[in-house]
Amino acid sequence: MGKKVAFLQGNEAAAHGALYAGCNFFAGYPITPSTEVAEVLSAELPKIGGKFIQMEDEIGAMAALLGGALAGSKALTSTSGPGLSLKQELIGYGCIAEIPCVIYNVMRGGPSTGMPTGPSQSDVMCAKWGTHGDHPAICLVPASVQETYEEVIRAFNLSEKYRTPVMVMPDEIVAHMRERIVFPEKGEIEIIDRKSPTVPPEQYKPYDTSFGDVPPLASFGSEYRFHVTGLNKMQDGFPTTKASVVQEEEERQVRKVEGNADDIVKFEEYLLDDAEIVVVAFGSTSRSARYAVNEARKEGIKAGMFRLITYWPFPEKQLLALAKRGVKAFITPEMNLGMTHGLVKGCTEGNAPVLGIFRVDGEPINPGQILDKMKEVK
Amino acid sequence: MAFDYEKYIRPGKLPHIWCPGCGHGIVMKGMIRAMDTLGLEKNNTAIVSGIGCASRLPGYIDCCTLHTAHGRAAAFATGVKMAKPEMTVILVGGDGDGTAIGGNHFIHACRRNIDMTYIIMNNYIYGMTGGQFSPTTPHMHKASTTPYGNPDPSFDIAKLAIGAGATFVARGTAFHANQIDKLIVEAIQHKGFSVVEILDDCPTTYGRRNKFKSVIEMMNRLKEVAVPVKAAEKMSPEQLQGKVLTGVLYKEDKPEYCSEYQKVIERAGGGAR
Ligand SMILES: Cc1ncc(C[n+]2csc(CCOP(=O)(O)OP(=O)(O)O)c2C)c(N)n1
Ligand code: SF4
Ligand SMILES: [Mg+2]
Numbered sequence: 001m002g003k004k005v006a007f008l009q010g011n012e013a014a015a016h017g018a019l020y021a022g023c024n025f026f027a028g029y030p031i032t033p034s035t036e037v038a039e040v041l042s043a044e045l046p047k048i049g050g051k052f053i054q055m056e057d058e059i060g061a062m063a064a065l066l067g068g069a070l071a072g073s074k075a076l077t078s079t080s081g082p083g084l085s086l087k088q089e090l091i092g093y094g095c096i097a098e099i100p101c102v103i104y105n106v107m108r109g110g111p112s113t114g115m116p117t118g119p120s121q122s123d124v125m126c127a128k129w130g131t132h133g134d135h136p137a138i139c140l141v142p143a144s145v146q147e148t149y150e151e152v153i154r155a156f157n158l159s160e161k162y163r164t165p166v167m168v169m170p171d172e173i174v175a176h177m178r179e180r181i182v183f184p185e186k187g188e189i190e191i192i193d194r195k196s197p198t199v200p201p202e203q204y205k206p207y208d209t210s211f212g213d214v215p216p217l218a219s220f221g222s223e224y225r226f227h228v229t230g231l232n233k234m235q236d237g238f239p240t241t242k243a244s245v246v247q248e249e250e251e252r253q254v255r256k257v258e259g260n261a262d263d264i265v266k267f268e269e270y271l272l273d274d275a276e277i278v279v280v281a282f283g284s285t286s287r288s289a290r291y292a293v294n295e296a297r298k299e300g301i302k303a304g305m306f307r308l309i310t311y312w313p314f315p316e317k318q319l320l321a322l323a324k325r326g327v328k329a330f331i332t333p334e335m336n337l338g339m340t341h342g343l344v345k346g347c348t349e350g351n352a353p354v355l356g357i358f359r360v361d362g363e364p365i366n367p368g369q370i371l372d373k374m375k376e377v378k
Numbered sequence: 379m380a381f382d383y384e385k386y387i388r389p390g391k392l393p394h395i396w397c398p399g400c401g402h403g404i405v406m407k408g409m410i411r412a413m414d415t416l417g418l419e420k421n422n423t424a425i426v427s428g429i430g431c432a433s434r435l436p437g438y439i440d441c442c443t444l445h446t447a448h449g450r451a452a453a454f455a456t457g458v459k460m461a462k463p464e465m466t467v468i469l470v471g472g473d474g475d476g477t478a479i480g481g482n483h484f485i486h487a488c489r490r491n492i493d494m495t496y497i498i499m500n501n502y503i504y505g506m507t508g509g510q511f512s513p514t515t516p517h518m519h520k521a522s523t524t525p526y527g528n529p530d531p532s533f534d535i536a537k538l539a540i541g542a543g544a545t546f547v548a549r550g551t552a553f554h555a556n557q558i559d560k561l562i563v564e565a566i567q568h569k570g571f572s573v574v575e576i577l578d579d580c581p582t583t584y585g586r587r588n589k590f591k592s593v594i595e596m597m598n599r600l601k602e603v604a605v606p607v608k609a610a611e612k613m614s615p616e617q618l619q620g621k622v623l624t625g626v627l628y629k630e631d632k633p634e635y636c637s638e639y640q641k642v643i644e645r646a647g648g649g650a651r
Contacts (some may be wrong), residue, residue, distance in 0.1 A: 025461055046646035056486040060453035063446065063483070067426075067457025070444065071465070075457075093447055132487065220442040221462040225421050227388075230429075230446040238391070238437065285640045310565055351482075 004183040010148045010175040015040035017152030018076045024050035027064035027075035032116045033172045034106040058083035062090035069101045072219030078104040092131030093230045094165040102155045103167045106175040118362030119172035122336035127167050128312050136169050136257035137169040139312040141205035143177035143280040157192040163214050173284035206237040214257040261313040267305040275304025276328040277374050280344050282308040285365050290371035316347035323351035329377045333357040333365045386410045388440040399593030401552030401578035402432050405499050406557025415563050423466045426455040428475035431506045432499040443496040449480030452487040467494040474504045474512040477533050488542035491570045492635035500600045501580040509583025520587040539573040540628045546572035547628040553600040570634050
């Protein structure tokens, strides 16, 4: 028997990817262009005894998500720009209290209500810097329906492995386009669950670093009971203002992600071996970039693409290596006013010029624009 | 024999942060007595709070405790309860936490009638941040941000809860300490969203600005204004002027949220959780 195949929309694929990953809890608030995720899960979760709740707003949804996750669920929420802004305080809570959960955010035009049905890639900075304070950030940016399915699974795995909120952020085009998808068989993709404590209950500390940078997490309602707070905390979960402890804990929270960047950072190298012009692209823009690279090659231009699949942590090391190897120029096409452009400039340390193509008019970047930019490179 | 509060207190977590004369400790003791009466199992009980002096309470209780963000206790707790309906979930917090920044989650928890108990310590002020006015600060009273008197009208929390759909609503005071546990026991036993408002005091930031000379004076005021619902039935509107009803104010049987969701699961053909 062959593999199951379907023709799905990105958002529908996200919902099914979540189910494959073991998601059994969803809390959300409707917002275009992400609502289909909620609609699919409102139908599918009860079938497996899972929980679906439509909350009163995105803050409530994020709160319920964290509550559900602490009670042992694998929890997902879906939203878009304005909703992502509302969730920010509690995303920070998830980071400091180290609660695994997945936030699926479809990027639409912004700021504010912006263009509810227009595509955008302008939430990538919000994914990292939206909540206040230093904190870890993991953000995945799929470019196809199949990849959306797979990245949602990877997001659950990373959130469970590193005990932290993880974001998946397709742009509106990826979220709403329909493509063929081949479902993996059960067991084909590894599913990771949070590390549970093995110590006797009276010895359990929710942030016990003797188990490494990612301490085991028990669930509410289990044989373990513990305290959780959004205040800076000690290993036993209780608040502290002791300078050395706060410093250590803050550094560990960031280190557990940044220090494992090699495990989290995922990218595609397309025709990079001899590339003199490197397009750094992600999401639907990378589809135009691939087309442009192919066209350029036909014309004898040595172009290639570095496609980001993980946006945060940003693949600084890889891009710097490319720059140092000798590249005539980087090109960053993106549906925002230069967020990736700035990052690439920063991490390539002046080894090569970085040319930007920025679009925020709700229209996709087309291959012709990228090809034209390549031709500007001397 | 004196009641043993230590049974539910986390070893090593006292002394608490509350000021001398603060009513929050009286409420905590009432809550502990109620937990003991019901024999609540620590591992199966979640105590969830927001931010504020009142919201520091969970840290002292030896259960699954969750000190969330300002105003968000009801929403976090909803997630816990949905995920583990078999748990007893108790929310605690202040008037500001629950009726200002958390007002939306509060009314929707009432509307859903989800089986949790919300103990709201109404001291008429934002205590933790130094005494700014809250949605329950009486009209024309003084707070650090109403130096000329409070122009805002105030919420009646119990009416708000009833209007929003809570199916058990009670009110007590920090003065009537012996009643607190009884109200909480009844609230937890009730299947549905139950609200217990405790009129409380904050001598540090509210009392001193509003010419209360002492904690005793503040407590005496709670004693004076409180009228048990039964007694109120025999009183005229004139006699009830300026009084506040205490006891169980409202009780109704209505479908509970988690049970209703279980029916959704059954309709969808889903198995047990
Ligand atoms: C988002 C957010 N806004 C504001 C605050 C500041 N803040 C902390 S506690 C508090 C008021 C608490 O008042 P209340 O809930 O009545 O509790 P009390 O201290 O009186 O017991 C405020 C405004 C905060 N912590 N978070
Ligand atoms: S400031 Fe007021 S509410 Fe806070 S602990 Fe002191 S008396 Fe209690
Ligand atoms: Mg208060």
